[in-house]
Amino acid sequence: MRKLVVSSLVTADGIHGDPQVWAGEYSDEEAATEWLAALRKSDAFLMGRNTYELFAQMWGTPQGPYLERLYEMPKYVFSSTLAAADWNNTKIVSGDPVPAVRELKEQGDGDLMVYSYSQFSQTLLEHGLVDELRFTVNPVMLGSGTPLFRPGTRTNLRLQSVTQRGNGAIAVTYVPV
Numbered sequence: 001m002r003k004l005v006v007s008s009l010v011t012a013d014g015i016h017g018d019p020q021v022w023a024g025e026y027s028d029e030e031a032a033t034e035w036l037a038a039l040r041k042s043d044a045f046l047m048g049r050n051t052y053e054l055f056a057q058m059w060g061t062p063q064g065p066y067l068e069r070l071y072e073m074p075k076y077v078f079s080s081t082l083a084a085a086d087w088n089n090t091k092i093v094s095g096d097p098v099p100a101v102r103e104l105k106e107q108g109d110g111d112l113m114v115y116s117y118s119q120f121s122q123t124l125l126e127h128g129l130v131d132e133l134r135f136t137v138n139p140v141m142l143g144s145g146t147p148l149f150r151p152g153t154r155t156n157l158r159l160q161s162v163t164q165r166g167n168g169a170i171a172v173t174y175v176p177v
Contacts, residue, residue, distance in 0.1 A: 002105045004046075004124065007038065007134040008117040010148045016117060017146025020058065026138045026169045034171065036066045038134075043110030045070065046101065048120035049079035055115075056087035076104065078120055098127045105129065117148055125176065126153045132175055133157065139168035 009019040009026075039045075047055070055070075062071035075090040078097040085092050093100045101124055104112060114121050117133070124130050135148075157174035164170050 002043075002108055002110065002112050003131040004101065004105060004112045004114065004129055005038070005042070005132045005134060006114045006117055006121045006125070006130050007035075007136075008115065008121070008148065009136050009138060010117075011138055011140050011142050011145075013141040013143065014148050015142045015145035016148040020054070022140055022142060023138055026136075026140075026165075026167050028165075028167050030165050030167070031136070031169070032066055036069060038111075039066065039069045039073065039113065041111050042113040043073065043108050044104065044112050045073055045075045046104070046112055046114045046120075047075065047077050047116075048118055049077060049082050051116055051118065051120075052077040052079070052082070052085065052087070052090070056085075056090075060087060076100075097123065098129065101129050119150075122150070122152050125155055128176070130176060132160070132173060134171065134173045137170045137172060 008016050009023045010016045011022065059067050059070060062068040071088050073089065075087065076093050077085055077090055078093050080094045082092050097120065156177040158177050160173040160175050162170060162172050
């Protein structure tokens with residue numbers, strides 16, 4: 001059975017929205033090496049509509065091994081309103097994501113990767129489908145923006161690992177208990 005991994009960038013004050021604006025200086029070679037290794041262990045990428053629209057626009061033309069891997073791998077965008085997906089190797093899944101993700105977890109051997117702890121990710125966590133949460137806490141405080149956490153169902157977590165990067169970011173991995 002595939003493992004579902006949710007990976008999200010977050011500031012020290014808990015903001016995860018618009019990382020393309022604030023995370024650039026922390027997306028260094030060390031981070032890129034870790035992210036590429038995680039994508040190589042994954043054989044599908046899952047996302048909601050907002051992530052799809054951002055990524056397809058930013059990374060529609062791949063440059064370098066990381067973006068080439070993301071571009072080539074199968075991608076599933078969960079949306080009931082998206083009419084077409086033009087980004088390479090992307091399928092739209094409409095309706096309830098929970099049974100669809102359960103089915104995807106039964107197929108293949110590699111991980112399923114989700115970027116961003118969004119409503120989509122929170123729904124999957126609350127239905128027991130997330131196997132690992134990876135948060136990269138970046139050493140910046142924004143003071144405002146989209147918070148990582150919002151009201152939801154309690155989920156107990158167990159710390160799996162902590163890694164400090166040379167740029168001051170901390171990668172923290174949890175598994176649901």
